[in-house]
Amino acid sequence: MSVPALQTELLTRRFGDEEVLRGIDLSIEPGQVVGLIGTNAAGKTTLIKCLLGLLKATSGACRLLGEDSWNLSASAKARIGYVSQDFELLPWMTVQGMCDYTGAFYESWRPAQVERLRDEWQLPSDKLVGALSVGQRQKLAVILALGHQPELLMLDEPVASLDPFARRQFLQSLVQFTEAEQNTILFSTHITSDLERIASHVAILRDGKLAWFGPLDTLKEGCKRLRVHAQQALPLDFQIPGAIRCELHGAHALVSVAQMDEELRESIAEKWRADVQVEDLNLEEIFLEWTGSRQDQASSPEKVSS
Numbered sequence: 001m002s003v004p005a006l007q008t009e010l011l012t013r014r015f016g017d018e019e020v021l022r023g024i025d026l027s028i029e030p031g032q033v034v035g036l037i038g039t040n041a042a043g044k045t046t047l048i049k050c051l052l053g054l055l056k057a058t059s060g061a062c063r064l065l066g067e068d069s070w071n072l073s074a075s076a077k078a079r080i081g082y083v084s085q086d087f088e089l090l091p092w093m094t095v096q097g098m099c100d101y102t103g104a105f106y107e108s109w110r111p112a113q114v115e116r117l118r119d120e121w122q123l124p125s126d127k128l129v130g131a132l133s134v135g136q137r138q139k140l141a142v143i144l145a146l147g148h149q150p151e152l153l154m155l156d157e158p159v160a161s162l163d164p165f166a167r168r169q170f171l172q173s174l175v176q177f178t179e180a181e182q183n184t185i186l187f188s189t190h191i192t193s194d195l196e197r198i199a200s201h202v203a204i205l206r207d208g209k210l211a212w213f214g215p216l217d218t219l220k221e222g223c224k225r226l227r228v229h230a231q232q233a234l235p236l237d238f239q240i241p242g243a244i245r246c247e248l249h250g251a252h253a254l255v256s257v258a259q260m261d262e263e264l265r266e267s268i269a270e271k272w273r274a275d276v277q278v279e280d281l282n283l284e285e286i287f288l289e290w291t292g293s294r295q296d297q298a299s300s301p302e303k304v305s306s
């Protein structure tokens with residue numbers, strides 16, 4: 001069996017009284033492209049930093065490429081590409097200087113590939129880094145993270161400042177990156193359409209826990225919204241196995257489930273003498289259901305009509 005590219009066991013991380021990560025068990029295999037999603041302040045950056053050894057776990061284990069994240073060897077570090085949310089760069093260097101400087105740290109640096117990406121992404125070589133726009137700096141940070149041919153890419157909201165064209169180019173370079181079968185990506189994002197385009201797997205953080213982890217297709221195929229219309233008022237403790245969210249309104253309920261199947265529909269219909277309508281959800285809706293941030297008026301209990 002291969003060593004997981006990234007792994008946590010019962011990982012917790014506290015900041016003062018705030019327990020941001022509360023017992024995360026996650027195992028990402030080589031070759032997986034994992035989109036990490038969760039609401040603002042869900043702990044995505046904290047998880048990425050713990051995995052990279054930039055933050056120490058309060059308790060539990062964190063491993064990267066088989067090594068303890070807090071004691072990574074130089075050779076493991078050389079196999080990682082990382083783009084942080086604030087992509088720290090040296091403002092007084094030119095773009096070319098920044099590339100040469102970063103390249104000097106890596107034996108495996110590929111100047112030709114860096115130059116190609118720089119041209120494709122229209123980054124002026126002689127411009128000072130401090131004079132670049134936010135989007136241009138983000139592009140440079142991504143190019144620097146790819147320049148040494150890493151096999152593990154960790155990207156914390158890598159496209160937040162990119163225009164749609166640059167985002168497309170960026171996603172294309174990630175697709176190229178994953179042509180090497182064992183290359184792994186963990187990226188946090190709020191843009192579900194990007195996630196849909198490149199992720200093989202999805203990890204959802206909620207309340208400091210890993211609410212869901214698995215293949216993107218399984219998530220999309222299994223997650224459904226049920227409109228339950230019973231003949232009489234449903235009990236206040238009305239529950240459905242595997243429900244992610246449940247809203248009750250008299251004889252009606254709006255329930256989202258992670259793993260829908262016909263047997264479940266039939267058992268609800270029979271047990272509650274109810275008509276059960278099953279609705280498909282797109283990835284953004286699934287995200288809203290999982291993170292408990294659904295605000296869609298059409299779905300509010302008041303609108304559940306018989």
Ligand SMILES: Nc1ncnc2c1ncn2[C@@H]1O[C@H](COP(=O)(O)OP(=O)(O)OP(=O)(O)O)[C@@H](O)[C@H]1O
Nearest residue numbers: 015016018020038039040041042043044045046047
């Ligand atoms: N160094 C720190 N000191 C104190 N609190 C911190 C620190 N770093 C993160 N936190 C807290 O941990 C929580 C999670 O932050 P984190 O940046 O991991 O969230 P996130 O999911 O990446 O959010 P976003 O989507 O907004 O980027 C927040 O409440 C944040 O204030």
